[in-house]
Amino acid sequence: MRYLPHTSEDIAAMLKIVGADNLDDLFSMIPEDCRRTGKLDLPESMTEWELNDFMGELSDSMAVSPEYKVFMGAGSYEHYIPASASYLLGRSEFVTSYTPYQPEMSQGTLQAIYEYQTLVARLLGMEVANASLYDGATALAEALLMAVRVTRRNKVAVSSLIHPLYRRVVQTYFEPSGYEIVELPYLENGKTDLSKLNGMDDLAAVAVQSPNFFGCIEDLKKIGEMIHEKKTLFVTSFTEPLAYGLLKNPGSQGADIACGEGQSFGIPRSFGGPALGMFASKMKYVRSMPGRLIGKTKDLDGKNGFVLTLATREQHIRREKATSNICTNNSLCALAAAIYMASVGGTGMRELARLNYDKSEYLKSELKKAGFKISFDSPTFNEFVVEFPAGFENTYKRLLEKKIVAGLPLAPYYPEFSNHYLLCATETVAKDDMDTLVREVKL
Amino acid sequence: MKESLGTTGLILNEPLLWGKGKKGRRAFSLPRRDVETFLLNEDLTGEGPDFPDLSEVDVVRHYTRLSTWNFGVDTGMYPLGSCTMKYNPKTNERQASLPGLAGAHPLLPGSLSQGTLRMMFELERYLSEITGMDAVSLQPAAGAHGEFTGMLLIYAYHKSKGERRSKIIVPDTAHGTNPASATLCGYQSIPVKSNEEGILSPEAVAKVMDEDTAGIMVTNPNTLGLFEENIKEIAEIVHSKGGQVYCDGANMNAVMGIVHMGEIGIDVLHLNLHKTFSTPHGGGGPGCGPVCVRKHLEPFLPVPRVIEENGIYSLSEDIPESIGRLHAFYGNFGVMIKAYSYILSMGANLKKASQLAVLNANYIKEKLKDVFHLPYDRPCMHECVFSDKIQEANKVTTLDMVKRLMDYGFHPPTIYFPLVVHGAIMIEPTETESKEDIDLFIEALKAIALEAKENPDLLHDAPSRCKVKRLDETTAARKPCLAG
Amino acid sequence: MKEISDLNLPEDVCYTEDHEWARPEDDSVRIGISDYAQDQLGDIVFVELPEIGDTYEAGEEFGTVESVKAVSELYMPVGGEILAVNLDLEESPGLVNESPYNDGWMIEVKPGDPAELDDLMTSDAYLEALKGEE
Known part of the structure; x- marks a missing residue:
């Protein structure tokens, strides 16, 4: 195992200093009835290359950008990382x-x-x-x-x-x-x-x-x-x-x-x-x-x-x-x-925040134009609630198949808000993707 | 002795961030603006944060220079007792940064997050196999968070029986987080002393255990690096009064594949993935502190829980007796990936890791016990505790000796803990240190013991080769300057 | 740390087992911590004191004193109402180290029962008690 540097000679030399015959002897102070019998039932150890393939598969099963367009914030936001x-x-x-x-x-x-x-x-x-x-x-x-x-x-x-x-x-x-x-x-x-x-x-x-x-x-x-x-x-x-x-x-x-x-x-x-x-x-x-x-x-x-x-x-x-x-x-x-x-800086932070505001305002205004109701008229930043027509769940599912996540349904958190969705658009969302979203939800 | 590791390199000075830069610089590529500007009520807007403007080169040099003032496991041996500073495999970092895992939104529909859910489900199973416990929650974000979760589980267990107990037993060797976590849960900590052999005696526990006591918090192996040999009997005493046994698993690295925590009477145990399971400590976190429980506490585990049905994974909130949520989402998932990847790489070698960790510690103990006072001269587990009693005669303290160790190119061990040993020096080498590196460390400590006799001022003035000398902590606390 | 023989233990104050001192003045009692206590703690960085007007019983905790790496509770040598607290300690907690019996005093109390002072130790008795602790 590459993380364990001991050779058998090392182990033998060290055991001699310690006064133990073998590695198991090191645990003699643990009472017999506290010791585990039988081996650990774990998968056979993977090579680095097998691990890469296996983890790659797990990763590929996930819905993430850029393949998916995820209009979801709610406490976890997509922003560019330099x-x-x-x-x-x-x-x-x-x-x-x-x-x-x-x-x-x-x-x-x-x-x-x-x-x-x-x-x-x-x-x-x-x-x-x-x-x-x-x-x-x-x-x-x-x-x-x-x-x-x-x-x-x-x-x-x-x-x-x-x-x-x-x-x-x-x-x-x-x-x-x-x-x-x-x-x-x-x-x-x-x-x-x-x-x-x-x-x-x-x-x-x-x-x-x-x-x-x-x-x-x-x-x-x-x-x-x-x-x-x-x-x-x-x-x-x-x-x-x-x-x-x-x-x-x-x-x-x-x-x-x-x-x-x-x-x-x-x-x-x-x-x-x-x-x-x-x-x-x-x-x-x-x-x-x-x-x-x-x-x-x-x-x-x-x-x-x-x-x-x-x-x-x-x-x-x-x-x-x-x-x-x-x-x-x-x-x-x-x-x-x-x-x-430090990277974004004071001036940059202001510009980046403004861009975030404008992106979500754009999405809001396009949805409004398309006839959807923006639930609250107070000013918002980055995300907002929109009310879709009853039965929108089916549209939501259809959009998932098209690799679009149309926000977070509010009902599980606020049962009084069925058909309401919390949508988010940060600087990472392109205008084209927002236009696609609006077109698709209208269908 | 071989040439010492410690030397003085070229250490560059670097001002504070706001001592650099110029208005108008930027180290960030602002995304193209493809939408117009929308109106915003000016009453809502502020001035924007007072941050410096820096170029990318400014930022890169700043943090690169700062990093060179730090010492990490990748720099050298870091024998910090009770912290298990083992090598952090690089492949784990690679896996955690895979785009599908690092980029996953936590509230994605289950059908779109099978990979992350499967990983969590399997990691729970592996941890339950390694510890010998029945069920696991990965949610706690660090060890202390896991302890708090454990206390809440015990609280909920008693509550389900219509009881509200007010006390919990905490041995004098416990980490400070133990009593602090108990307090958060409303329990009064009842101290119990360890015996002259450095472990708990059943009699001492029996004396304080009663029906108003919720249970006991043990650390096993304990912070003296000793196995609590009476644990089974102690558990029986606590159980007989209706109490629960909590085990702080900070020292699990000594007993993977060797002790079955469930069978020795532990009801709830927390692990530190950032110790035993090789995830890097990051200069103070993020960690991950899963709790592992026996069957009877499973109904109380935090929500949501990952479940599997016909090969489909999902998150379940339908756990009526659950203590609730402890983290906005599911805990430190990014840390879990690294531990998962470590377990998959190690497999049954985990037992070997524990064996070698214990071998390394005992080897150090044997080699140094003539040089430093060893308060408990017994076979140790994965760490050994010395004191400065011998060097006291030369007016040299533990602090002086470990500061000098820096000059030799090693990170100091944990010092002045556990509190039961005056001037404690707690050494945990971990299994990833080779015999040669350990020999070098032993040589350095022997040389320091000699210096303590012959030239104590060398130690009083140490370290001399770091970026800074000893710092004025008194002024720092009297007149706190916490922001620039 | 100081040898016991080097400690300053004035005779005009009485002492507690927890190392506070109390000095009777006209209608009040001044309270602080002993030379031994400040020496054991090392550089004192913060003293947390009660509000004027609060009342405490003898033996009750009225505040804490902190060094860089330790905290000690402060206990009332005699019960009573807090008449004054030493505000200079806010800026200069080190006064407790430099002058534990004078500039480093902590609170002034109007004793509920002045006879409680009789339960405290004289400097000789305190010195003996400290020798016992060694």
Whole structure:
């Protein structure tokens, strides 16, 4: 086996030093009745070339672009990833290192993640961002738990227009704690209905996603103003960070914690993971934050360097009183996002976001022209909901055969929205493909 | 001694990202605009992020230079105890980047995602075979996430019996994630000390186990690198009071094909694919922390679950007692591909991997036990734990010695953990290190022990050959500078 | 770390087993941590203190003190209402290292029962207790 370097002479020599007769003897301290009898029932090991063929077949069975036109976002977006970004991300000094516990030997990861924290803080208009969490859903759950810690209140309000799967993760995280979750309904215009908040003075947090699951841009500023006088924390969630290349960022709208999914920034969709939990807050709450933080400091010679810091919040020191149990996070995905943000740049990010907006507006306007109803009239970014005629399932299936995925049916998530579909168009979708889609759905 | 690996190369300085670039540069090929501009209410738009504008060459040089300041498994031996820093096969990276797998949307209709579903289904089966457990969920995104899932499963199990228990037993050798995960689930951690042999005694567990205790979190092999020999008896004690046995499988690399976790009384176990199953750690993740359970806990596993009927794979949400979802989608699929590809490449050689990992650790232990204090002088599993007791006389600490190890071209072992050993040095070589490389590592540590006697200041000032010297962590924490 | 004989253990304060000190002043009691405690912790980077007006019982946790790699809870030597907290520690937590009994004080309490002070140790008794810990 090519990953096991030991020759039989090596093994014999080492066993002699250890004082064991054979490899099985090494396990003599394991009581007999704890030992496994019989061999591992696994497929015979494959050669590298057999593995390539086999995995190639699995890969070929999947419906992906460019063969398929997938007009589906809903928390997982297709964006171009420059070759230079993938290439840099493959540098094995980044890939094969551990968490940077030994800073002198990990300055590469440390500076890169410090830069990531800075770029995320700037993107979201927040004062401090952590080194990453697992994904947008767990980031939201952690944000709400943090709000409970900061305010010492145990009830949160969550918009029903936050990604439905994120809300389910929050439920799972909250279940044993007994903290209460109040769901805020939505309005006809596709935005969160805030009327329920009146009279609720004991909330730890109000969480809203913008752009929300329907793609609609929420009035964040208004919500922040409504709740701040009640000392409730304002948590904003997102699934598409590229939106802030164009839209007002959460910090400027009063967010106390901004968290969400960073997959759009240079991370392939990879069937939903690994993704990137982005997490940022105001500096005054930094000691209640979950996750790792990297700080700038000096070495003995006065040279700049970076270290993991404020570690007393974390599980390896504070154990049962830690701000979170997270240890391994999604560092390499954070690096991917940093390289992506650096590559696109400030000017480019704005242009790219604008192009995304215009592409989806084009698709929206063409569908409208073709006589379909756009369900909500609020402005959207990248994705929007359209109502197709009853019985559209058959058309949807027919389109799959033509290698077109006509969005995500909303009914499994919002049963009241049968025949409604969430469609997405990013910069990767060509006008011709959108025209084809509109032509096909009309048939 | 052979020539030391450590030397000083040409280390290039590199400013922070925003210290480079010029407005108007770009390292991204903006797609052609084939649609017109649409109106957007200006009240909604912001100024755009304050990012630097860089050329492609700027970006490539920046990250290439940064990467050279890092040390990875591909650079050299990385004997970080409890982290299993084994070699990460390159073919796994290739498979994970196949366009059909890397490009797959998670919400595609099942008929269009048979490849990914089949892979997940089979990986679950392989992991259940390797651990000897009955069912697996791949959803948790890392070890701590797996622990939390395990706690939720135990919580749900008790709840299904109409019980709500408030405590959980956690040995003093446990990783900090264990008590932290228990807290997230509302359990109070009840510490239990390991005995003078470094393992748990059934009596100690019996003393604290009661009917308000949900179970125990053990790590087996434990963090001292020792097998918990009394595990079966301990499991019986816990089960007799209606509790559940959780096993932190961080150290599974020692016992693949050797111990059947189900038969020794474990009810739920988490694995770290980024340790045992060779997926790279990426400087801190992404990982993947599957949970493996016995039959009676299967009804509580997270949704969705991958099922197979007549050769067709699908995702099922129809699991009424499930604890729910822990990840927006299915977990870190990209990491699963690498572990799957590793298992297919290794086959039954996985057992050999465990044997060689244990051989390497015992070899190091034997070769170094006259040089460093060995608090538990017993046959170890895949890692061994020394301390700085002998070097204390020269006012040299564990920290000094491992910093000096960097100058010799090795990554330090895990230090000051487990907490039960004062000044712990925890060495896990893994099976992918050859005898020659291990001999070089042993020589380096012996040389350092000698330096500790003869020239302790060399160690106090170490490292001297890295990009930076020791860093001022006090100021970093007193006046945090977390963004530039 | 300091030898026990090098520790500064003033006689005008009383000590707890958890290494806090308490110094009776006119109507109040000033509280901090001992030279031994600050020395064991090393460079202190953060002190978390309660709000003025909060009340705690003797033995109850009122805050935490952090070094780079450790956290210690702080326990009330005597019960009472918090009258003042040392705001200088926010900017300069190192004062606890430099001057544990003076500039590095932590809170001022209006004791509920001043007799609780009698349960604490004198500097001699504390020194003996520390020797026992060695």
